[in-house]
Amino acid sequence: MVRVTYIGHSCILVASNGTQVLIDPFIEGNPLAKPPTRGFHPKLILVTHAHRDHLGDTIAISKKSKAKVLTTVDLASYLSAKGVDTIAANFGGKVPFDFGWVKLWPAIHSSTTPDGVVLGMAASFVVSIGGKSIYHAGDTSLTSDMELIGEEKPIDLACLPIGGTYTMGIDDAVKAVGMIKPRVVIPIHYGTFENIKVDPEEFSSKVEKAGFRTKTVILSPGEQLELP
Ligand code: NI
Ligand code: MN
Numbered sequence: 001m002v003r004v005t006y007i008g009h010s011c012i013l014v015a016s017n018g019t020q021v022l023i024d025p026f027i028e029g030n031p032l033a034k035p036p037t038r039g040f041h042p043k044l045i046l047v048t049h050a051h052r053d054h055l056g057d058t059i060a061i062s063k064k065s066k067a068k069v070l071t072t073v074d075l076a077s078y079l080s081a082k083g084v085d086t087i088a089a090n091f092g093g094k095v096p097f098d099f100g101w102v103k104l105w106p107a108i109h110s111s112t113t114p115d116g117v118v119l120g121m122a123a124s125f126v127v128s129i130g131g132k133s134i135y136h137a138g139d140t141s142l143t144s145d146m147e148l149i150g151e152e153k154p155i156d157l158a159c160l161p162i163g164g165t166y167t168m169g170i171d172d173a174v175k176a177v178g179m180i181k182p183r184v185v186i187p188i189h190y191g192t193f194e195n196i197k198v199d200p201e202e203f204s205s206k207v208e209k210a211g212f213r214t215k216t217v218i219l220s221p222g223e224q225l226e227l228p
Pocket of ligand 2: 051053054139166189
């Protein structure tokens with residue numbers, strides 16, 4: 001069984017068989033974030049890109065929990081210069097782990113560090129863990145590449161940004177669902193800031209109206225979803 005915790009914004013914790021994978025840990029800087037109060041020990045951190053609301057507390061958490069950080073080669077070299085234990089990969093690359101694998105896909109988005117280092121393109125991830133396949137889109141616009149993501153292995157859960165302004169908004173995210181065809185979708189990257197305040201129920205009803213065989217689950221920060 002795979003348990004997914006929505007910590008808030010784009011931060012997701014995936015747990016299976018005692019292994020925790022943390023994605024885009026924007027926690028300390030997000031007053032709305034609800035991290036687990038106990039049993040929080042990620043062994044791997046995935047970072048889609050260097051923006052503050054995704055890189056977040058990566059450096060502090062990785063040093064504290066001895067978690068490795070898997071990200072693009074560009075962000076990995078920036079982080080390893082700061083003493084972080086990194087795994088560098090790039091688009092199309094699939095990195096094996098004892099729990100499964102992680103594959104990097106491009107996201108249509110930029111990646112500049114909080115201190116102004118321009119690192120190029122942002123990533124998104126497919127995580128294969130506990131027999132399930134989870135797609136975390138990071139920050140992205142809609143792109144027809146999304147048709148390809150579920151071809152290799154059907155996606156059980158997709159985490160898609162819906163807030164607009166910096167990423168695709170609700171209508172484009174609904175189109176993304178049609179291309180990725182996940183069993184379940186959870187909306188992310190909305191509500192955190194004034195300019196990404198949208199109604200996730202509107203996303204949910206538009207996905208339903210489109211007739212896709214995808215179930216929308218809206219999680220509040222701190223809530224969990226189990227993939228049986
Ligand atoms: Ni961003
Ligand atoms: Mn963002």
